Amino acid sequence: MCDNNQITKDLLKRFKKLRKTTVDFTNNLDAEDMVIQTNEFVSPTKWHLAHTTWFFENFILKKKRNYKIFCKSFNYLFNSYYKQVGTYNPKLQRGFISRPYLNDIFKYREYVDEKIIELLNKSNVDEDILFLVELGINHEQQHQELMIMDILNVFSSNPTLPNFLNKKTKLKKKVYSNVFWKKNIKTTLNFGANNNYFAYDNEYPRGTCDLLPFELSKNFVTNSEWQEFIDNDGYNRSEFWLSDGWEFIKKFNIGKPLYWIDEDHEFTLYGLEKMIKDKPVSNISFYEAYAFSKYKKKRLPSEFELELYLQSHKKSGNFMENNCFEPIAFDENELEQNAYGNLWSWTSSNYSPYPGYKPFQNKLSEYNQKFMCNQFVLKGGSFSTPKDHIRASYRNFYYPTDRWHFCGLRLANDLDL
Ligand SMILES: [Fe+2]
Incomplete structure (x- = not known):
């Protein structure tokens, strides 16, 4: 008692x-x-x-x-x-x-x-x-x-582009470097939540899976890398795109991230801002993330690869409590302390139930179960996620066309055994 x-x-x-x-x-x-x-x-x-x-x-x-x-x-x-x-x-x-x-x-x-x-x-x-x-x-x-x-x-949507927040501190400009976390050996991952803390039904039951050797970028893809993709005609080269993704961008005339105004400006919670080149690119759909990974001759990580990465790091990063409502560029020394937060990472994993899944009971069975179709898992939390809300097993999910959530991408690659 x-x-x-x-x-x-x-x-x-x-x-x-x-x-x-x-x-x-x-x-x-x-x-x-x-x-x-x-x-x-x-x-x-x-x-x-x-x-x-x-x-x-x-x-x-x-x-x-x-x-x-x-x-x-x-x-x-x-x-x-x-x-x-x-x-x-x-x-x-x-x-x-x-x-x-x-x-x-x-x-x-x-x-x-x-x-x-x-x-x-x-x-x-x-x-x-x-x-x-x-x-x-x-x-x-x-x-x-x-x-x-x-x-x-x-x-x-306001023609005058007002700002919701006033910037308190000016962010330091960081030097961008592409740093990979490597797992050189075959690994058995214990995924999902255990009963020692609150978790949603979609994080149960716990299971295991084998992961082949892979590498994962510790930093998010940046605005300048995305600009390079645009400059190389990435939105017009069908070889990078899934068929549905190609239909989507052509139907809605999509050629840049949701809140980019032009090459030099983006709209943020702080109003119209000059584009910071080293800042992680955000507000891109799964389809765009996928195409970018193909353009870079890499791939999106699976939810299990990202879960292993999160399990291997301390839960620290740019969360809501920082009161910094935008993604931040980190230099190499800071990446270890920022495995979580900043932006939700798109994964290649369909949002499906784990084997043996049991939804919450009664009317609350509608909380998650009925959305387990046609969506993709995102991991890690964002600058707008409270720290005590996130965990390695947390599975966020959005449709592949969604781009208004605070999401970015990390790249993955297979390594030889
Ligand atoms: Fe709700």
């Missing part, structure tokens, strides 16, 4: 910090910024604020006797995709929700916070509830990153 109470105390502390961090992100925003939906993949900040709250209310508080629902219509407005919970407002119409007012959403957050805090202030809280609070915290952390991704897209 003592342990259980300690876990509860710890969760309470983390819950309070999490909820404050989410609201703090809105300090630089006004109501107009928080309601618009600039693309089908974007959700308004207001929706994120409400949906993360709905998650705690729906999966935890509603189960309690005598709990009074804050507002009945919120189940329709702020359920994301849980069909077993009821019908919901279509994703494409999240930007149509002008009512309730933003202020009511903040009141909703306060109401639910109070009830969860009340629950965690009790002793001997059920293990099921503790698990759901932990899941709710991790869920909101995912949405914190989504909020930042979506804010960047919203701001980039």
Whole structure:
């Protein structure tokens, strides 16, 4: 029981910090910024604020006797995709929700916070509830990153290109060097999560696989390397591209990363910036990452190769806590301390269940299971991921056409046995 109470105390502390961090992100925003939906993949900040709250209310508080629902219509407005919970407002119409007012959403957050805090202030809280609070915290952390991704897209759609953040420190220019981590021997990897810490269902069960000798770049591909790819007509040479990727870039007339304005400028959370050549390139689709790797006569790493790399390094890097909301170029000496974070790394692995996979139970089976089709795994976390959210076994996933998330690429290569 003592342990259980300690876990509860710890969760309470983390819950309070999490909820404050989410609201703090809105300090630089006004109501107009928080309601618009600039693309089908974007959700308004207001929706994120409400949906993360709905998650705690729906999966935890509603189960309690005598709990009074804050507002009945919120189940329709702020359920994301849980069909077993009821019908919901279509994703494409999240930007149509002008009512309730933003202020009511903040009141909703306060109401639910109070009830969860009340629950965690009790002793001997059920293990099921503790698990759901932990899941709710991790869920909101995912949405914190989504909020930042979506804010960047919203701001980039303003013709005046405003900045979301003000730069506090000027980043030092680093000298770029391509450094590879080598695994010269055949290795058996124990992949997946163990039961000593929280992990999503998609990280279980643990398994093993054999990896042939390979090398992996410790640093991300840079803006200047990407410019070289463009200069060499990379977007017009079909020999580098998967068939679907070629169709995709030609259909949507794609010839540069999502937020590049021109050769010398890119749009960032700090507004319009002069392109830093040594900075990791970001906001590229899986198809573009794949084509670049072929152009370099290399390949993308598998999720298991990246998991081995992450397992072999300390969990440190450019995370949300650094308050540096962009990828950083590191010199050779710094790479060892920055194996995690900065940008999510695309992998060549399809997002599929591990053998023996069991989804979360009941309605939460919809959390991950139904997305295990046509997506690719990304590893490592980004500058917008909280440090306590990431681990070596973590599997993020996006469609091969997605490019609004903070992703980059590392190159891999086979080594001789
Ligand atoms: Fe969600």
